[in-house]
Amino acid sequence: MQKILVALISLACVGLSLPASAAEGKQPTAQQERMKSCNKEAADKSLKGDERKAFMKSCLSGKTAEAPAAPNAECQAKAAEKKLAGAAKGSFIKKCEADTKAAQ
Template sequence: MKKLLPLLAAAGFALSFAAHAADAPAAGASAPAKAPTAQQTRMKTCNADAGAKNLKGDERKAFMKECLSGNKASTQQDKMKSCNADAGAKNLKGDARKAFMKECLSGAAS
């Protein structure tokens, strides 16, 4: 009986350690990439627009606040300006620019 109790305690400890190790991800395995949230996408777009306009300091803060608020429904003209600025910042020309603009304008509409 005196030998049984420490043996059971050791077995319980070993099982709890094994269960914990099974829950942890493998060291070499990487987690699957998560799709960006709507807020992250909006932040990326607003940041690119502010960069394209070379805004700094308080002007940039004000622009980012307004852009990220999302209260203002953007017009097609606003979308076109934003996508055009992004395409210009990426130095896109020809078919690559057309494809980018099509994707940007359709993505901005949703």
């Protein structure tokens, strides 16, 4: 009885270690490599929130579009002069950038 129990335990240990050793030798797929490089690129550009989402979507789909441009420094300065913060600042900068693009 003890021999059977030892044999079953040994087989269980070997069976549990096989999937772990098989995973070690696998190479990442092309999609996994792309995900890794896109994540690194997004981190390097310090993207967060919706900007990061949009960048990751375009990067993972294979499009080489750049990340959305950083907010216009002039609009940032105007918002600072008006001492805007939070949603008001974001709204002001968005409108300012749209007006700047329209003027060009």
